[in-house]
Amino acid sequence: MKIGQNLSSIKKQPLKASPDSFEMDDSNSPDHPQGSLLKKPTDDQLLDRLNRTMESAIRHSCYNDAIFYADKILALSIHDSDQHIKAIYDLANAYYLNKEYMRCVQLIERHGNSINKICTFQYLYTEKFRILTAQALLGANNIEACINVLQKEVKEEDEVKNFENTVLEGEEYNYYKGLRHLILAKAYEAQENNKLAVENYKKALFNNCENFEAFERLVGNYLLTQEEREQLIQDLSFTQHNLWLKDYYISRIEGAIREDCEGSVIINTIEPSIQSPNVKNFCADEDEIGGSGAYYSHVSPPQIKDIGKTPEAKRITIDSYEGRNQREVQILEVLYNSKNSYIKIIEAEKYYNEQNVSKAYEIVKNLIEEDMYFFSAIPLYAAILIELNNVGDLYILAHNLVSSSPELAVSWFTVGAYYYLVKKYDVSRKYFEKANKFDKHFAASWIAFGHSYAASDESDQAMSAYRTAARLFPGCHLANQCIGMEYLRTNKLPTALISFEQAQKINSKDCLVYNEKGVVYYKEKNYKEAEKLFLIAHDLSTDENCKTYETILLNLGHCNRKMKKYEEAIRYYEECLSINNKNPSTYASLGYAYHLKKDFRQAMNCYNKANFLKSDDGFIKTLIDRVLEDLQEVSIEEIISGSSY
């Protein structure tokens, strides 16, 4: 009570004081008897002080403090003044930061009148308030209201524009417009209204190409197909200052680091011209080797792999004057060399898509070691660990994530992935479901959910999970691909083909899609077409040591065998064996090819090996009996002349 009284008494003070009172410094005010002794603060000084306290509280994330002081500022400030409006905004913002969303909304609504009064003069504030309201509503999961707030604004836009034309223009205007669309899009996404969400994300990006979140949502959440993505980048307008962002976006979209970067920057190096950068680069002392030289002056050439094609000359356009060297540096390249996570993850994804898992693993492992909470890398990491059957790492990853951030979908996804890897599919499903509940827009989890059904042979459920994924993530080719694979499993070839074609349209760089398509044609006995597709898959896959590569080779072998090109088939099978020489079915196939080629002895050898590796296979046994009969027809002369030893 007492404090309240005091406050109200102080509150009256500024009302009495003239606006120019702050001109009078305390040192210049002998009128105040206390001035010389106690230095009683003036109201402005007090407000200033409070403002500073509040701001520093926000800066240091002490939101409760911030709320307290912001509230006091609001109470002390003069109604309907700029100051008052700012105080409202600050308090609302503090509420928002402290996650008191509805309180924030309530505050803004209560002061709606005064805000409106001011805002006819200052459009900026209207924007700020509305965005804050919308964000708070979104945070409070009151999506309808959020959309209402924003849409009203969109509708009002034209009116406002009419007489606020002069005030709001250019970048700032676009910035807020972009922000508005972003929030709107997020709200639509929460409502699962993908179409409007995508539209708004796009608008957000058009208005402000630096709006990374919108881009991340569109691309990272697989909302766009490949074609749409490319179109989007073309439509965006970049300035000289954020050309590097274009490089980054393109890299993301193409799934490979862009080679001919546009974004570059001129830097000054204060080195004497003799010790020009390339000298330093090439002659790094042996002791320094290995220390990751990764700043501007240290772009050491051996470390550049993918973008190594940029010629040295282009990168170092030396323009020396007054002992200073000017160099043009590709920003993306610098980022790459400084092992920036966002850039590295693109590289890792590229390798993963090429089925070069071991290399991807190397990169992602380093990333995760450096920053365990780099969440956007975690689904990829989990996928790689599953591929490599690395149970231990996956376990500790899941464990750490759940204990540190149990509120994130990705943590539960990792747990599910762990159980998936140890083949406890029903348990894994439970966790994938949990992850889905936390975040409806987490593509990896949906797909994995489907996988866990597929792994336990529950085709129908798997399909429905994949279908949901396909609906939610139109840019994710995996969903369509998996649907196709399920169809293929149940031998519904034409439908499978449609799914694969859709997948291919979304992502034309995954070798698996071509492989599966090939399998469909193979099953339809269209071997020529199948071979063509397998060959594409073969070209797309870079790692010569992974399972997929082996499968593709095996398929190529089968194809050629069917087309009676036995020599070719044998070559492919042999290549398979160089990857994995313990696979009985490869030996059986190789034997069969030899058998058809009428090289019975080789056939026998291969069948025997297959039989040896997998002794309980009746099919191989029959083949052996058949080839033994054929062998009886071979005379000794033929054996000697055709000996391959």
Add this chain to the structure above:
Amino acid sequence: MASKDAFHLHTDLPDDRRIEKELRFAIDYLNANRLSESAKWASELLSSLKSRKSANSSMTTSFMQDSLLEGGVHKERDNDADDMEEDEQEEIIDPSTFTNDIDRYPIDNAQSFDYTFYERKSKANDAVNCARILFDLREYRKACFKVKPYLHPRNQSAIFIYYYSLFMLSEQQTEEERFQSSENISRSCVTNPDMITIENALTEYQKKDQLNALNLYLFGVVLKKRNKKERAKNILIQSLNTYPLLWGAWTELNMILKKEDQDLIKENLLNHWVKNFNISSYFRQVQQENDSITVNGALRRYFPDSVYILNEIGHACYLSQRFGVALDIFKRLMSLDPFRYEDMDLYSNILYIQENYGELASLAYKTFKCDKYRPETCCVLGNYYSLRGDHEKAVLYFRRAIKLDSEFLSAWTLMGHEFLELKSTASAIEAYRTAVDIDPTDFRAWYGLGQTYEIHQLYDYASFYFANAALSRPQDARMWSALGECYQNNKKTRDAAKCFEKAEKFKDTEGIALYKLAKIYVEMNFSKEEAAKFFKEDLERRDRENYEGKETQEALAFLLKFYYDKKNDTQAKKYAERLIEMNGPERRMAKEILDKIESPF
């Protein structure tokens, strides 16, 4: 230069001073990089080099020429004090800076070789040395970790020790996994994922031509493990051409060479003096034992006490079935190098074949004392127990040999033999199959497989395996005879005849082929003349070897009838008289014919 033809060498050897220097360099270099087997080979060779003091006159002249070439800086080089001085003047090279420059290592004898091994003292090399020590202590993971920050194409030693450690680590892990899994060793599908990582990393370097000889060697080994043999061959040859004294690279290469690769070796391998050693062991590998022996014999002039060369000769003799000579050589070897284990299993094989029980027992005792956990030792013991008839115990030892080295070929084959003795066919087949899997040209295992099926009268299977055996070793009469018999049992007489002909061509020592051939000719009514010829030859040989039996009577009876039908009374009489002296059913027939011939009418 003339020596080339005279001594059957492929390239001239330089004077032994240079050989000595090269070997010394090699020992230090290889040892520093923990290639102990190769270093061992080099140092044994060095210690067997003909000592300079007893050098004959021809050697001294070559010395003088040499010093003239070098501008007469070192005129007298016969005492050790000079050596010391010389070392200081020698150019110091740091092999860690070797790149892929073949020119850097003087291959040609005409180029001078004045190098001692030295590594620059730097922080990077300290780390490399630390990693090497950890490697010695089998702390492979830690070694990798220590040296990882220094991986760079310019620091080849770091690359080598890093991937070498990783290689050892992954080998160790696969082995452990294999033991843990309840699966049968021969059928185990444990694959090594790290091998892929190593292969990929080294491929990257290799593409940019950033590997030195040692790393190329490692790369070759990895490729071989990954079953990419053709690639491995090329890489290993490249490695050897960069640094010819890398003996390990050669042994790896030799294992995957085939007969068709002769030109590959002869043309692509640079003519360094070590090539003589390479070629000789290659000849042994591709069953040209005599060529191997000649080259090695020539080499012995330079390295008179070399146990390696002696062993090679012994091995070649064993393979060409000259057991007596081989036995002498192995005996020599044991006296020169009493704590030897390499190839002692071959020695024990010979003793086994000759049923020399006493010496086999003593050999078993010696090797067992020397080191009982060597696959070779286990094989010797296995042979010993087998000869004693204790086949179960023999199997036990062969099994241990396999546990120690899962790719130890002869243990698999011998174990197959033991199982056959124990009548456990399935195990025998499995053992033989594994042997054949490891080396598809191992004729003993093919033969064993054939035998196993033959016992069970599955002649169609058996003939397939015997055919493989015969094709793997076409100059061996035993294989052809076995195949022939099989065909006979399978009623493929024509093919059988072909086989026996082949067997006869390769000097069938057991003497079955001729007899069988003759019988086939009789049975098939091919040509009596031919059959008679074969019987006659067979008889002659039997007479020479003073060996009589049922077959002799049969031959005599046939010849008697043949000549009687042809009215060649004198010949017929000769055979009849011999036949009468024997006991048997043919005696009556001989008597009748003799009576007919002798009675005027």
